[in-house]
Amino acid sequence: MNNQKRKIDFLQGNDAIVEGAILAGCRFFAGYPITPSSEIMESMAKKLPLIGGVFIQMEDELGSIAAAIGASLTGLKAMTATSGPGFSLMQENIGLAIMCEVPIVIVNVMRGGPSTGLPTKASQADIMQTRWGHHGDGEVIALAPWSVQECLDLTIKAFNLAEEYRTPVIVLSDAILAHLREVVTIPNPEEIEIIERKRPKTPPEEFIPFKADETLVPPMAVLGEGYRVHYTGLSHDEHGYPTDDPENYRKLIERITAKIRKNADKIVSWDTKYIEDAELVLISYGSSARAALQSCIEARKQGYNVGFLKLTTIWPFPEKTVKKIAETVSKMLVLEQNMGQVVHLVKEATEGKAEVEFYSKVGGEPFLPQEILKQIRRIMK
Amino acid sequence: MKISPVRKYLREDRLPTIFCPGCGVGMIINATITALDQLKIDFKKTVMVSGIGCAGRIPGYIKVDSLHATHGRAIAYATGIKLANPELNVIVFTGDGDTGAIGISHFVHAARRNIDIKVICVNNLNYALTGGQFSPTTPKGAWTYTSPYGNIEGFFDLCELAVAAGASYVARWTVREIFSLVRSIKKAMKKKGFCFIEVISPCPTNFGRRNKMETSQELIRFFKEREISVKDAQGLSREEIRGKLIIGEFIDRELPEYTETYKELILVSQKRFKEPEKPGLAWIELEIRY
Numbered sequence: 001m002n003n004q005k006r007k008i009d010f011l012q013g014n015d016a017i018v019e020g021a022i023l024a025g026c027r028f029f030a031g032y033p034i035t036p037s038s039e040i041m042e043s044m045a046k047k048l049p050l051i052g053g054v055f056i057q058m059e060d061e062l063g064s065i066a067a068a069i070g071a072s073l074t075g076l077k078a079m080t081a082t083s084g085p086g087f088s089l090m091q092e093n094i095g096l097a098i099m100c101e102v103p104i105v106i107v108n109v110m111r112g113g114p115s116t117g118l119p120t121k122a123s124q125a126d127i128m129q130t131r132w133g134h135h136g137d138g139e140v141i142a143l144a145p146w147s148v149q150e151c152l153d154l155t156i157k158a159f160n161l162a163e164e165y166r167t168p169v170i171v172l173s174d175a176i177l178a179h180l181r182e183v184v185t186i187p188n189p190e191e192i193e194i195i196e197r198k199r200p201k202t203p204p205e206e207f208i209p210f211k212a213d214e215t216l217v218p219p220m221a222v223l224g225e226g227y228r229v230h231y232t233g234l235s236h237d238e239h240g241y242p243t244d245d246p247e248n249y250r251k252l253i254e255r256i257t258a259k260i261r262k263n264a265d266k267i268v269s270w271d272t273k274y275i276e277d278a279e280l281v282l283i284s285y286g287s288s289a290r291a292a293l294q295s296c297i298e299a300r301k302q303g304y305n306v307g308f309l310k311l312t313t314i315w316p317f318p319e320k321t322v323k324k325i326a327e328t329v330s331k332m333l334v335l336e337q338n339m340g341q342v343v344h345l346v347k348e349a350t351e352g353k354a355e356v357e358f359y360s361k362v363g364g365e366p367f368l369p370q371e372i373l374k375q376i377r378r379i380m381k
Numbered sequence: 382m383k384i385s386p387v388r389k390y391l392r393e394d395r396l397p398t399i400f401c402p403g404c405g406v407g408m409i410i411n412a413t414i415t416a417l418d419q420l421k422i423d424f425k426k427t428v429m430v431s432g433i434g435c436a437g438r439i440p441g442y443i444k445v446d447s448l449h450a451t452h453g454r455a456i457a458y459a460t461g462i463k464l465a466n467p468e469l470n471v472i473v474f475t476g477d478g479d480t481g482a483i484g485i486s487h488f489v490h491a492a493r494r495n496i497d498i499k500v501i502c503v504n505n506l507n508y509a510l511t512g513g514q515f516s517p518t519t520p521k522g523a524w525t526y527t528s529p530y531g532n533i534e535g536f537f538d539l540c541e542l543a544v545a546a547g548a549s550y551v552a553r554w555t556v557r558e559i560f561s562l563v564r565s566i567k568k569a570m571k572k573k574g575f576c577f578i579e580v581i582s583p584c585p586t587n588f589g590r591r592n593k594m595e596t597s598q599e600l601i602r603f604f605k606e607r608e609i610s611v612k613d614a615q616g617l618s619r620e621e622i623r624g625k626l627i628i629g630e631f632i633d634r635e636l637p638e639y640t641e642t643y644k645e646l647i648l649v650s651q652k653r654f655k656e657p658e659k660p661g662l663a664w665i666e667l668e669i670r671y
Contacts, residue, residue: 028465049650054464054643059490063457066450066487070430070461073448074469078461096451223446223462224469226425230392230441232449241395242441242449 020155095134121364278307295372405582453484492546513587549574
C-alpha cells in the first residue's frame, strides 16, 4: 500500500475519463465537439498544454481520429472522444487502425440514435456498431464503465490494452455517466501499472515491421527513428508491402483476429454478486447495471434468489463467464438501454443452458430498480 | 550504365511500380526526391503520407517512414503526425479526388491553420485507379465512365482555394515544367507553413485514351496549348482566362505556423496561467483575420 495520500475528487464521468487518460500517459487529443462528450475535449484543451501535450480541435470526426492515429504512429499515446454520430464517422479509420495495428483509445459517450436521435440522453445502442461498425473482419476491444470511478480506471486500462495489443480500444460510456458526479479516488502515478507498446530490438536493416512472435503482436517502430516502415490499409505482408495474395491476406487477418481472441481470457473482466444460490441472474453493463444491482439487492430482501453479473468488457464478449453461470442458474435477464444487442450475445454464449429473458428501456431515461423488480417478480412467480 | 541518383531512395524490392506506361507519377517521384536530395534533407526524419488512388501509392516506393491512409484523410493523418513530432518533415501526396472531393475539408483547414505540411497533389484529371470516372478537376465536356455524355461540371481550382484558405506557399505546374516543379518543392521544403503544389499529370490510360489523346505526348500538348502563367493571367478578365490552365506560383508569403504557435501556447499556458480559463489572453489579439 502506498503511503502517499491519494487525491479524492468529485467529478463527472467525462472529467474522470480525462484524469484516467492523462495518468495513463495520453499526450495527444484530437476531437470535434459533440454532445454529450464535449467536456472530455474541453478538459483536454485545458490540461494537455500544461503538461506539454497536444490538443487539437479538428474539422470533423474523420479528421479527429485520423490525427490521433497519426500521433500514435509517432509514439505518443493518443485519444479521441465522441458520441454516436461522430463514432459512425470514425468507423473507416478505426478499420485502418486495426489493419495497421495502431494503438489508440476512442471514447464513445453513447446517446440515443439512430441519426441525431437523443443528443442529451443516454442509450446503449452502439454495442454492435462498436464491434461491427468498420467494414471487413478484425477485432476491437471495448470496455464499459458503470461508475465515475470506473470511467477513470477503465480509461487507464484502455490505454494499456491498446498498447499491449496494438489495436483500437473503445471506452463505451453513456450520457448518464458522462454528467453523473461521484466521488473519485485518483490513484498516485506510481501505483498505476502502465503498459507501453513493444519496440523493435533489432536494427532498422533487420527489422520486419509486421512479423510477430508467439504473442502475435509485432513490435512497433516510431516514425522518424530510421526504421522506414510503410503502413498501409491495404492487405500487406510482413514487410508492410501491399499484396493481394490470398494466403498472405488470410494469415494477416487470422493473426490480427487471433491476437485478441486468443488473449480474451486475459482481456475480459466482469463483476458478480450473489451468484452462488441464484436462480435468476441479471446481466447488465454501463449505467444500466447500477439499477440492476439495486433491484437485485431489493429482490433478495424480498426473498428472491437473484444474482447479478456486470459486464466490464463488452468486446471481446465474456462468453465463458456467461456460459459458466448459465450452467448453474435456470434463468437470465438481460437489461440494456436498446432494442436488444448484448442479449443476442448472451443467448449465443448460454447455448440454451439457461432461459434468457430481455428487458429494455429506450427513451434516454435510466432504468428504475422498481421497474426491474417488477420483471423479476414476473419471471420468478 | 549511369544509375539515377534517385534510385538509392527507392524501395528497389518493390519495383516495378503499379503505374501505367505514360503516367506522370514517375516524373513527380523523381522531382520530389531530386529536390530533397539537393537540399540534403534527412530521409530518416521525413514521413510521407498519402490517401487513396494512384498518387496514394507513391510513398510505398520510397525509403521513408510512410503511411498509405484512407481516402481523403491523408492531410488529417499528417496533421496528427506533424503536431505530435514537429521535428519531422511531413510530405503528403494526394490526388485530385483526395484533395478536391472526399478530403477537401482537411485540405482547407490545414491551409487555414497553416500547419507545416507540404502537399503535392497529383492531378491527373480523373479518378484513374477506379477505372476512369470524372473528378472535381475533370475538364468540362470530358468523357469518363460517369460522364458518358460529357462532363457537365466545372474544373475546381484547388490552388485558388489553398490561397483563400491561408496557405503559405501555393504553386501549380504540369509535368512539362519539371525543373520549376523541383524548384517549387525545394522552396516549399525550406518554408515553414502549409505548402500546396499541384502537378497536372497525364493519365493516358483512363483520361487521355477516352478523350482522343492516346499518348502522354498528346496530353502534354493539350496542357501546353492551355497554359498561361500566373503573371500573364493577372489583369485578364475571368472571361479571358476561361479554359486556360494557370501555372506558376500563386502565393509565397510568411504567416505564423501552427506548430510554432502551439509551442508558444504551451509556454504561455504553463508560465502565465495555472488555469487557462481567463478571457483576454494578452498574447494573441482578438481579431478576425484572413
